Amino acid sequence: MIAKNELKYRGSPPVCRNMWRSISLSLLVALALGSEVSQPPDDVVTLEWAELKLQENTSDISAVIGNARRMILAAQFECYLKIIHDPPWSEAGNYCNRTWDGWMCWGDSAPGTAMQMCPTYFQDFDPGEKVTKVCNPDGQWFHHPESNRIWSNYTQCQVHTKDRVKVAISLYYLAVVGHCLSIVSLIISLIIFSYLKSLSCQRISLHKNTFLSFILNSIVTIMFLSVSAVINENTTSSNSVSCKILAALTQYTSTSNYFWMLCEGIYLHTLIIVAVFVEEQQLFWYYILGWGFPIIPASTYAVARWLYFDDKCWISPHTHLVYIIHGPIQVALVVNLFFLLNIIRVLITKLKETHCTESTAYMKAVRATLILIPLLGIQFILMPWRPEGCIGYVYDFFNNIFSHFQGLMVAIIFCFCNSEAQTALQRKWVQWKSAWGKTGFGETPATSNHFNYHTNSSIVETSRANLEHPAPAARSEPKDNSRALSVMQQGNSGEAGTHGERDAGNRLETTGI
Amino acid sequence: MASQGPSLLKAGLLMLLAAQILPPASGCNRRFYEIMIGEFCQAKFRLDMTGLERGAWCSWPKTMKIYEELTNCTHQVALKMDCFWPNGVVDDFFMQIHRDYFSDCALTGRLLHDPPIGILAPFIAVPVLITLLMTAAVVWRSKRTEGVL
Numbered sequence: 001m002i003a004k005n006e007l008k009y010r011g012s013p014p015v016c017r018n019m020w021r022s023i024s025l026s027l028l029v030a031l032a033l034g035s036e037v038s039q040p041p042d043d044v045v046t047l048e049w050a051e052l053k054l055q056e057n058t059s060d061i062s063a064v065i066g067n068a069r070r071m072i073l074a075a076q077f078e079c080y081l082k083i084i085h086d087p088p089w090s091e092a093g094n095y096c097n098r099t100w101d102g103w104m105c106w107g108d109s110a111p112g113t114a115m116q117m118c119p120t121y122f123q124d125f126d127p128g129e130k131v132t133k134v135c136n137p138d139g140q141w142f143h144h145p146e147s148n149r150i151w152s153n154y155t156q157c158q159v160h161t162k163d164r165v166k167v168a169i170s171l172y173y174l175a176v177v178g179h180c181l182s183i184v185s186l187i188i189s190l191i192i193f194s195y196l197k198s199l200s201c202q203r204i205s206l207h208k209n210t211f212l213s214f215i216l217n218s219i220v221t222i223m224f225l226s227v228s229a230v231i232n233e234n235t236t237s238s239n240s241v242s243c244k245i246l247a248a249l250t251q252y253t254s255t256s257n258y259f260w261m262l263c264e265g266i267y268l269h270t271l272i273i274v275a276v277f278v279e280e281q282q283l284f285w286y287y288i289l290g291w292g293f294p295i296i297p298a299s300t301y302a303v304a305r306w307l308y309f310d311d312k313c314w315i316s317p318h319t320h321l322v323y324i325i326h327g328p329i330q331v332a333l334v335v336n337l338f339f340l341l342n343i344i345r346v347l348i349t350k351l352k353e354t355h356c357t358e359s360t361a362y363m364k365a366v367r368a369t370l371i372l373i374p375l376l377g378i379q380f381i382l383m384p385w386r387p388e389g390c391i392g393y394v395y396d397f398f399n400n401i402f403s404h405f406q407g408l409m410v411a412i413i414f415c416f417c418n419s420e421a422q423t424a425l426q427r428k429w430v431q432w433k434s435a436w437g438k439t440g441f442g443e444t445p446a447t448s449n450h451f452n453y454h455t456n457s458s459i460v461e462t463s464r465a466n467l468e469h470p471a472p473a474a475r476s477e478p479k480d481n482s483r484a485l486s487v488m489q490q491g492n493s494g495e496a497g498t499h500g501e502r503d504a505g506n507r508l509e510t511t512g513i
Numbered sequence: 514m515a516s517q518g519p520s521l522l523k524a525g526l527l528m529l530l531a532a533q534i535l536p537p538a539s540g541c542n543r544r545f546y547e548i549m550i551g552e553f554c555q556a557k558f559r560l561d562m563t564g565l566e567r568g569a570w571c572s573w574p575k576t577m578k579i580y581e582e583l584t585n586c587t588h589q590v591a592l593k594m595d596c597f598w599p600n601g602v603v604d605d606f607f608m609q610i611h612r613d614y615f616s617d618c619a620l621t622g623r624l625l626h627d628p629p630i631g632i633l634a635p636f637i638a639v640p641v642l643i644t645l646l647m648t649a650a651v652v653w654r655s656k657r658t659e660g661v662l
Contacts, residue, residue, distance in 0.1 A: 073581055074573070074623035080611045081620050083604075099604050149597035262648065270655045285654040293647050297640040304636045308628040320627050323637045328644040335648055 067312070068121040072103060075119070079105030094139035101152045104131060111137040118157035125157040126164065132156075167393055174397070175225055175404040179218035182407025186211045186218075189415035196424045202283060203365070206267055207414050209290055210260040214407040217253035221404075224250045228315050243313040244306070251325045252298035257406070258329045260290040261376060264369050265336040272362055273346050297328045326380065333377040340370045368413050379403045541596035549594070550606055554586035562614060571618035583610070 079100045089095050089108040098107045104116055118129045133152040134142035144151035190211050193204050224246050263286040270281060301324040309319045343366050379402045386392055415421050561579040562570065569575045587606065591598035627633060 069581075070577075071624060073577065073584065076584065076607075077573070077580060077615075078621060078623060080607045081615060081618060084608055084611050084616065085620065097601075097604075099601075100599055100607070102599055147597065150600070263651070266648070266652055266655065270652065274652070274656050281655045285651045289647055289651045293644075296643055300636060300640055304628075308632070309625055311625055316625075319625075320633055321636070324640055327637050327641045331641050331644045332648075335645075 071119075071121050075103070075105065076100055082107075094137060096135035096139055096141050099141065099150070101133070101150065103154070104152070106133055106141075106152075109133075109135045111135045111139070118154070122158075124161040124165075125154075126160060129156045129159070167396070171396060171400050172225060172229055174400050176222055178401065178404030179222050179407065182218045182405060182411070183215055185408050185411035185416075186215045189411045190215075192415060192421060192425065196421070196428060198424050198427075199420060202281060203264075203267065205283065206260070206264050206286060209287070210257075210264060210410065210414070211407075213253065213256045213260045213290065214410055217250075217257050218407050220246070220250050220253045228313060240313065244302070247305075247314040248298055248302040251301055252294050255294035255297050255325060255329060256290060258332045258376065259294055261369070261372065262332040262336045263290045265339045265373070268366055268369060269339040269343055272343050272366075297325050301325050330377075330380055333373060333380070336369075337373050337377075340366060340373065344370070364419070368418065372410060372413055375402065375409055376406060541591075541594055541600075543596070543600070543602050546590065546594050546596050547602050547606070549590050550587050550602070554583055554590065555606075555610070557586065558583045558610070570614055573623045 082105060083098050083100070086098065086107060091110065094111060096106075096109045096111070098105075100106075103119055103121070106114055106116075112135055114133045114135060116131050118125045118127050118131055120127050131152055131154055136142060141150045143149060190208060193199055193208050193211075227243055227246060266289075267281065267286065301321065304321050304324060305314050309316070309321055344363075347362055347366070379399055382395070382399060382402075386395055558579060561582070562576075565575060565579075587603055588598050591600070591603070596602075628636075
C-alpha cells in the first residue's frame with residue numbers, strides 16, 4: 001500500500017535521474033576537494049532504486065502518488081511560510097522548535113505531546129484520528145529508538161482502516177440493493193399505472209413522472225457509486241470528464257426527485273384549496289418544475305465545482321459547494337410540508353362540516369404524500385449530527401436505508417398501498433379469471449360485490465359509480481359530490497362498457513359510502 | 514620547488530581518494546549535507562527562479578515544479594548521505610529559501626479549498642431564490658383554467 005511506502009520514507013519523492021548523475025559528478029569533485037563523505041551501503045541503494053523504479057513503471061501508483069505528492073508539497077510550502085511568519089516563542093523554559101516533519105507542520109511547542117488531526121493525503125488515513133508528536137523536556141523532539149530519527153506518531157491514522165473499509169463496502173452493497181429494489185418496484189408500479197386505464201387521471205400522471213424520476217435517479221446513482229468505488233482503487237484517469245458529467249447528472253436526478261414531490265404537493269394544494277372546481281389544471285408548468293428547473297442547480301453546481309473545487313470526479317463532500325444542491329432541495333421539502341399542512345388545516349376546519357365524505361377522500365390522497373415528505377427529508381435532518389463511535393455505524397446504516405430505499409418507499413406508498421390501485425388490480429384479476437372462463441358469468445357480480453363492499457371509500461370509485469350508473473336511487477344524494485370528485489379522475493367514461501357487469505355492486509357501494 | 518608543488522598535490526589527492534574509499538566512521542555529516550544542498554540544490558533552484566519573472570514567484574502553478582525539484586534534490590542528497598529527511602538542516606535551508614524568495618506570498622490557498630464567502634453565498638443563494646420563484650410561478654399558473662397559458 002502506498003501509505004506504507006510513504007511511512008517508510010517519510011514523504012519520499014520519486015527519484016530524479018538527472019539529479020543522480022549530477023550528484024555522482026559532484027561527489028567526485030568533492031572527493032578531490034578533500035571533504036569527508038559517507039557512502040551508504042550498496043544493498044540499501046539497490047533496494048531503494050528497485051522500489052523507486054517499480055513506482056515509476058506502474059503509472060497507477062504514480063498517479064496516486066502524484067495526487068498525494070501535490071498535496072504534501074503544497075502543505076510543505078505553506079508550512080515554511082507559516083514558520084517564517086509566526087512570532088517567536090514568548091514563554092520561558094525549554095521548547096521544541098517549529099518544524100516540518102515531512103507530512104505536517106508543527107509549531108513551537110512546550111514539552112509534552114502536541115496533537116493534530118490526521119491529514120487527508122491518503123485513502124487509508126482517517127481524518128478523524130489524531131497525530132501525536134512528543135516534545136522532550138530538554139527541548140528536542142522525540143527520536144524513534146530504532147532509527148534515531150525525529151518521529152511523529154501517525155499510526156493511529158490507519159489503525160481502524162480495515163474496519164472502515166469493510167463497513168464502506170457493506171454500505172455500498174446496501175445502497176446498490178436499495179436502488180435495484182427501487183427500480184424493480186417502480187417499474188412494476190409504472191406498468192400498473194399505465195396498463196390500468198381506469199386509474200388514469202392528472203394525479204396519476206404526476207405519479208408516473210415521479211416514478212420515472214426515481215428510476216432515473218436510481219440508475220444514475222448505481223452507475224456513479226460503481227465508478228467512484230473503482231476510482232478509489234485505480235486512479236489512472238484522475239481528471240476524467242465523463243466521471244464529472246456523471247457526478248453532475250447524479251445531482252440533477254436527485255434534485256428532480258424532490259421537485260417532483262413538490263409538484264405533487266402543489267397539485268394537491270391547487271386542487272383542494274386554490275381552485276376546487278377547476279376542471280383540469282395545466283400540467284405543463286408541473287413538467288417544467290419537475291424536469292426543467294433542476295437543470296439550474298445542477299449546472300450551477302457543475303460550474304462552481306469545476307472552478308473552485310475541482311477534485312477527482314467531484315467526489316469529496318467536504319465542501320460547502322454541495323449546498324448549491326442541498327439548499328434548493330431543502331427549500332422544496334419545507335415548502336412542500338407547508339403546503340400539505342395547509343391542506344390538512346383546510347380539510348379539517350373548513351370542509352369537514354359541509355363535505356364529510358369528500359374531506360375523508362381527499363385526506364387519503366394527502367396522507368400518502370404527507371407520509372413521504374418526512375421520509376424523503378429525514379436524511380437531511382439527521383445528516384449533520386453523526387454520533388461518534390459504534391453508534392455512528394448504526395447511524396450510517398439507517399441513513400443509507402432512508403437515502404437509498406426511497407424509490408421503494410415511494411412505490412409502496414403511492415401504488416401498492418393505494419386503495420384505488422388495489423381495487424383496480426383486483427378487478428382486473430377477476431376479469432382475467434372470468435375471461436379464461438371456467439366458472440362463467442354468474443359468479444363475477446357476486447365476487448365483485450364482495451370486493452366493492454369491502455373496499456375503502458375511494459375517490460375514483462365513487463365518481464365512476466356516479467357517472468356510469470345513473471340509477472335514481474344512487475343519484476339523489478351524491479349529486480353535488482360528483483362534480484367535485486370528477487375532477488379527481490379523467491377518462492373514465494371510456495371504461496363504462498367493460499364494467500357493465502357490476503351494476504348491482506356499484507349501487508351497493510355508493511349507498512355504503 | 515616548482516616541481517614539488519604538482520607532485521605534492523597529486524599525493525594529496527591520492528591520499529584523499531584513499532581516505533574516501535575506506536568506510537566512514539559516522540553516518541550523517543550535517544555540515545557536509547548543508548554544503549551539498551547549498552552548493553547544488555540551491556544553485557539549480559536559483560537558476561530556475563531567475564528564469565521566471567519576479568512577479569510570478571508567488572504563483573504556485575508556475576513555481577510548483579521548481580519547488581518540487583528542490584525538495585527532491587534535498588531528499589536524494591539526504592538518502593545518499595544516510596541522513597534522515599527532513600532534519601534541522603533541511604528546516605533551516607527551506608526557511609532561508611522562503612525568506613529569500615517567497616516571503617510575501619499568500620499563506621494559504623494552494624490546497625483544494627472553498628471559495629471565499631463573497632463568491633460562495635451568491636452561488637448558493639441564487640438557486641434557492643429561483644426555487645422559491647419557480648414554486649410561486651407554478652402555483653400561480655396552475656390556477657388558470659384550460660386554454661390560457
